Amino acid sequence: MNANPSGWRPSTPEAVALDGEGAPTSTGNRALMLEEGLIFEIGSLNNCGVDLPTPSAETSTRLGGMSRATPPALPGLSEPETVRHYTRLSRQNYAIDLGLFPLGSCTMKHNPRLNEKVARMPGFADLHPLQPMNTVQGALGVIDELAHWLVTLTAMHSVAMSPKAGAHGELCGVLCIRAALEARGDPREVMLVPSSAHGTNPATAAFAGYKVEAIPAGDDGRIDFAALKARLGPDVAGLMITNPNTCGLFERDMIAICEAVHAAGGYVYCDGANFNAIVGRVRPGDLGIDAMHINLHKTFSTPHGGGGPGSGPVVLSEALAPYAPLPYVTKAADGSFELVEEGDAGAGESFGRMAAFHGQMGMFTRALTYILSHGADGLAQVSGDAVLNANYVLRALEGVMEAPFADAGPCMHEALFSDEGFAKGFSTLDLAKALIDEGFHPMTVYFPLVVHGAMLIEPTECESKAALDEFIGALRGIVERARAGDESLHLAPLYAPRARLDETAAARKPKLVWTE
Amino acid sequence: MRYLPLTPADRADMLSAIGAPSIEALFADVPSAALLDGPIESLPNHASEMAVERHMARLASQNTAAGEAPFFLGAGAYRHHVPASVDHLIQRGEFLTAYTPYQPEIAQGTLQMLFEFQTQVARLYGCDIANASMYDGSTAAWEAVAMARRITKRGKALLSPGLHPHYAGNIKTMAKFTGDQIVHEAPRLSANAGEDALIAQIDGETSCVLVQYPDILGRLPDLARIAEATHAQGALLVAVVTEPVALGAIRSPGELGADIVVGEGQSIGVGLQFGGPYLGLFGCRSEHVRHMPGRLCGETVDASGKRGFVLTLSTREQHIRREKATSNICTNSGLCALAFSIHMTLLGGTGLAALAAENHRLACLAADKLAEVPGVSVLNDSFFNEFCLVLPTDARTVVRELAADGVLAGVSLGRLYPGEEGLAKGLLVAVTETISEDDIDALVTAIREKLA
Numbered sequence: 001m002n003a004n005p006s007g008w009r010p011s012t013p014e015a016v017a018l019d020g021e022g023a024p025t026s027t028g029n030r031a032l033m034l035e036e037g038l039i040f041e042i043g044s045l046n047n048c049g050v051d052l053p054t055p056s057a058e059t060s061t062r063l064g065g066m067s068r069a070t071p072p073a074l075p076g077l078s079e080p081e082t083v084r085h086y087t088r089l090s091r092q093n094y095a096i097d098l099g100l101f102p103l104g105s106c107t108m109k110h111n112p113r114l115n116e117k118v119a120r121m122p123g124f125a126d127l128h129p130l131q132p133m134n135t136v137q138g139a140l141g142v143i144d145e146l147a148h149w150l151v152t153l154t155a156m157h158s159v160a161m162s163p164k165a166g167a168h169g170e171l172c173g174v175l176c177i178r179a180a181l182e183a184r185g186d187p188r189e190v191m192l193v194p195s196s197a198h199g200t201n202p203a204t205a206a207f208a209g210y211k212v213e214a215i216p217a218g219d220d221g222r223i224d225f226a227a228l229k230a231r232l233g234p235d236v237a238g239l240m241i242t243n244p245n246t247c248g249l250f251e252r253d254m255i256a257i258c259e260a261v262h263a264a265g266g267y268v269y270c271d272g273a274n275f276n277a278i279v280g281r282v283r284p285g286d287l288g289i290d291a292m293h294i295n296l297h298k299t300f301s302t303p304h305g306g307g308g309p310g311s312g313p314v315v316l317s318e319a320l321a322p323y324a325p326l327p328y329v330t331k332a333a334d335g336s337f338e339l340v341e342e343g344d345a346g347a348g349e350s351f352g353r354m355a356a357f358h359g360q361m362g363m364f365t366r367a368l369t370y371i372l373s374h375g376a377d378g379l380a381q382v383s384g385d386a387v388l389n390a391n392y393v394l395r396a397l398e399g400v401m402e403a404p405f406a407d408a409g410p411c412m413h414e415a416l417f418s419d420e421g422f423a424k425g426f427s428t429l430d431l432a433k434a435l436i437d438e439g440f441h442p443m444t445v446y447f448p449l450v451v452h453g454a455m456l457i458e459p460t461e462c463e464s465k466a467a468l469d470e471f472i473g474a475l476r477g478i479v480e481r482a483r484a485g486d487e488s489l490h491l492a493p494l495y496a497p498r499a500r501l502d503e504t505a506a507a508r509k510p511k512l513v514w515t516e
Numbered sequence: 517m518r519y520l521p522l523t524p525a526d527r528a529d530m531l532s533a534i535g536a537p538s539i540e541a542l543f544a545d546v547p548s549a550a551l552l553d554g555p556i557e558s559l560p561n562h563a564s565e566m567a568v569e570r571h572m573a574r575l576a577s578q579n580t581a582a583g584e585a586p587f588f589l590g591a592g593a594y595r596h597h598v599p600a601s602v603d604h605l606i607q608r609g610e611f612l613t614a615y616t617p618y619q620p621e622i623a624q625g626t627l628q629m630l631f632e633f634q635t636q637v638a639r640l641y642g643c644d645i646a647n648a649s650m651y652d653g654s655t656a657a658w659e660a661v662a663m664a665r666r667i668t669k670r671g672k673a674l675l676s677p678g679l680h681p682h683y684a685g686n687i688k689t690m691a692k693f694t695g696d697q698i699v700h701e702a703p704r705l706s707a708n709a710g711e712d713a714l715i716a717q718i719d720g721e722t723s724c725v726l727v728q729y730p731d732i733l734g735r736l737p738d739l740a741r742i743a744e745a746t747h748a749q750g751a752l753l754v755a756v757v758t759e760p761v762a763l764g765a766i767r768s769p770g771e772l773g774a775d776i777v778v779g780e781g782q783s784i785g786v787g788l789q790f791g792g793p794y795l796g797l798f799g800c801r802s803e804h805v806r807h808m809p810g811r812l813c814g815e816t817v818d819a820s821g822k823r824g825f826v827l828t829l830s831t832r833e834q835h836i837r838r839e840k841a842t843s844n845i846c847t848n849s850g851l852c853a854l855a856f857s858i859h860m861t862l863l864g865g866t867g868l869a870a871l872a873a874e875n876h877r878l879a880c881l882a883a884d885k886l887a888e889v890p891g892v893s894v895l896n897d898s899f900f901n902e903f904c905l906v907l908p909t910d911a912r913t914v915v916r917e918l919a920a921d922g923v924l925a926g927v928s929l930g931r932l933y934p935g936e937e938g939l940a941k942g943l944l945v946a947v948t949e950t951i952s953e954d955d956i957d958a959l960v961t962a963i964r965e966k967l968a
């Protein structure tokens with residue numbers, strides 16, 4: 001049977017010129033791009049998405065006269081409204097799950113879902129940090145097993161597991177250095193930090209009470225070893241050096257650098273944020289360092305979660321190990337695990353506690369799962385592919401954009417470019433924003449500070465060749481548009497949920513909370 | 517290897533495009549003495565999902581999960597029911613696998629959530645403003661001490677005896693290196709929260725007074741009185757809240773005069789997780805905003821005039837200010853903040869008050885029943901959902917023995933204050949909405965039998 005006997009077909013509409021905005025809609029939504037109000041605009045004090053017993057009116061309380069008269073002014077939503085609110089918000093985010101996220105130094109790898117599953121096993125997720133030790137032997141076992149692999153992968157003496165992120169790990173390592181120097185009656189005042197270092201390095205050293213002095217980078221993007229040697233002396237507590245460094249290069253002189261610092265009586269802190277470039281191939285302990293944090297949220301792919309949480313265990317040399325923070329896990333003679341806490345034999349020279357409990361258990365389970373999944377062969381392939389991908393991008397783009405250290409040899413896991421030679425009137429920011437319209441997250445921009453208009457591209461090992469080719473093509477296209485003087489680049493992004501945001505206005509008159 | 521997309525053919529193509537003979541050749545800058553010539557020793561090769569899951573499940577099975585036993589532990593980490601939708605939503609890839617929102621045009625989801633979170637925390641705490649999270653309550657407490665030093669230019673912090681000993685320990689660790697003077701002693705086993713003694717110690721050199729509310733023994737100090745005495749000396753009152761659910765029942769610290777309010781947010785949305793990741797909350801008065809640590813999200817408009825959100829006031833932060841930054845924090849607890857915010861949205865103010873009332877009702881019931889056990893007394897006159905029992909014997913031993921009988925009885929003060937003989941008989945008992953009346957009876961019976 002013919003359901004459409006007249007043969008009618010909708011006519012093809014006249015092609016409408018859709019230049020960016022197109023026709024307005026009455027809701028402000030644009031099909032799948034949905035605007036969403038704030039919970040303070042859509043919720044109400046009395047709405048609730050949890051069923052709870054109604055408090056009985058005349059219960060006497062023992063709140064010592066501190067009872068509040070009215071509930072806090074917090075809006076509530078039912079479950080369907082809540083799910084919709086956050087689902088709509090989520091769709092305004094770019095994420096690794098959507099595409100290439102080449103933020104240099106940040107290491108945006110795929111987050112394996114097995115790791116999420118394991119972290120949620122009630123035997124890990126539903127444990128209280130102060131349960132009696134014999135009820136948490138498996139959890140202490142996870143910490144011990146992960147600690148073992150971290151020490152093995154780095155050839156260091158031991159590891160402090162409690163730091164809660166990279167910067168917290170830096171603090172842990174620098175405090176160990178301070179404690180060790182004070183213990184030998186030789187407190188020193190100055191911490192040396194290369195000018196290419198991440199901002200957390202100088203901030204950490206200052207937080208730990210040190211005067212910070214910068215050591216310049218040489219022309220090849222590596223630390224100026226001569227300048228470093230000239231500055232070493234009896235007032236220098238140590239050096240905080242990133243290796244591979246923030247220009248994406250391996251510090252070739254690392255062994256000699258460590259020897260020079262040690263000869264001057266100082267210690268070497270290595271920022272291990274880029275350990276993912278060498279994991280399974282190079283053990284930092286073999287280079288002579290004294291301490292290094294490992295961002296489990298980078299090298300071992302615990303999710304970044306829109307800003308955290310992370311985890312920053314610190315591997316330590318034998319000289320620094322005695323000062324590591326409490327608590328830590330040890331194995332008793334009978335093979336059972338124990339936590340060494342304040343007052344226990346073994347707490348000895350520790351500099352003390354640096355967080356309420358034992359660290360980021362939720363990250364430990366994920367990182368251990370990652371290490372066991374990859375194994376020795378997989379980890380070496382991870383660093384190899386990460387470096388291969390970065391070099392592929394470097395060589396594909398070095399003719400298109402200025403790559404200041406391209407002649408210095410292969411890069412490690414990230415490729416650095418500068419805005420030198422850009423078409424006049426166009427900036428790193430324009431290029432980054434144009435990448436958004438092409439469907440990519442921009443690279444890290446304006447870091448490290450040693451390169452003008454820096455663009456640091458870290459593809460990670462989780463990208464296919466096809467994805468890299470598409471990204472390279474997009475970047476080439478943008479550079480060509482800039483060369484042709486395409487002013488519309490200044491307006492990018494045109495197709496994101498928002499156009500460029502006014503950051504100056506935000507800072508001038510900060511509005512940090514919602515008000516009626 | 518299931519996580520690696522490059523095929524051997526891709527690798528070969530790419531190497532020839534680069535002009536390198538092998539992947540190993542790309543590591544030419546590594547000193548040969550430090551380059552391994554084989555795989556990491558003793559680490560097995562890659563393993564299947566099934567094999568790894570089996571290994572991890574075996575480790576998980578060697579623990580007693582809180583949900584498997586009558587469970588009364590608190591002392592800074594609380595077991596609450598987290599609605600199923602919370603964990604579902606935080607696992608959306610757009611939240612889970614995003615970075616810190618450095619490119620606001622494609623991070624409005626995270627940014628709007630943070631703006632909502634900051635407002636929720638500020639309102640819960642009775643503060644003008646709040647930041648986008650710290651690592652945990654204890655590191656937030658240290659940051660508050662450092663911030664008070666910057667504001668008052670004084671270097672002596674007074675910690676109330678009722679401050680969680682791990683928080684105090686954390687602050688003392690940092691002070692050893694910054695030169696701050698820290699005044700702190702262990703609490704006494706008394707129903708009185710010790711306001712008079714604390715107030716007597718405040719002087720013109722004091723930068724801040726830290727008071728936990730409810731305190732480590734569950735008592736409710738008179739914050740308003742302490743605030744008045746603190747301000748009279750030109751110092752700042754820092755209130756520390758380790759159990760945010762309490763603020764559904766008791767007045768907010770900001771309303772009582774606290775200048776800075778910090779604490780742990782884990783109770784709402786995050787779960788126990790053996791101690792981490794947790795969620796540091798940080799609120800204060802708006803006049804102190806430029807001294808604050810951590811990230812801040814602010815409202816603004818985009819080029820077409822639409823409302824949007826950005827990270828702001830970053831001139832306080834390490835990536836701009838380097839050694840002059842207000843803190844070295846970078847990665848924070850973003851996803852835990854999301855979990856908190858979703859759970860708080862599901863509750864709303866009325867729901868939070870009802871949840872708090874149910875906690876308090878059950879805690880009162882448990883306290884009354886436990887007080888009837890011969891030899892046991894309840895220390896507190898006032899408490900919210902946690903109180904201190906005084907046993908006739910060392911509580912550490914009782915806790916250990918009850919655990920062997922399948923009852924997780926609470927946190928002994930001996931665990932928290934090793935070496936403080938005067939506290940050894942104290943047992944902290946926390947009672948949340950997850951506890952049934954049968955659980956309470958099981959605890960009462962177990963303690964009665966153990967002490968008989």
Ligand SMILES: Cc1ncc(COP(=O)(O)O)c(C=O)c1O
Nearest residue numbers: 105165166167198273310846847
């Ligand atoms: C080189 C470098 N050092 C240190 C850090 C700080 O680590 P985290 O953000 O985990 O505190 C980062 C990352 O942000 C980094 O890229």
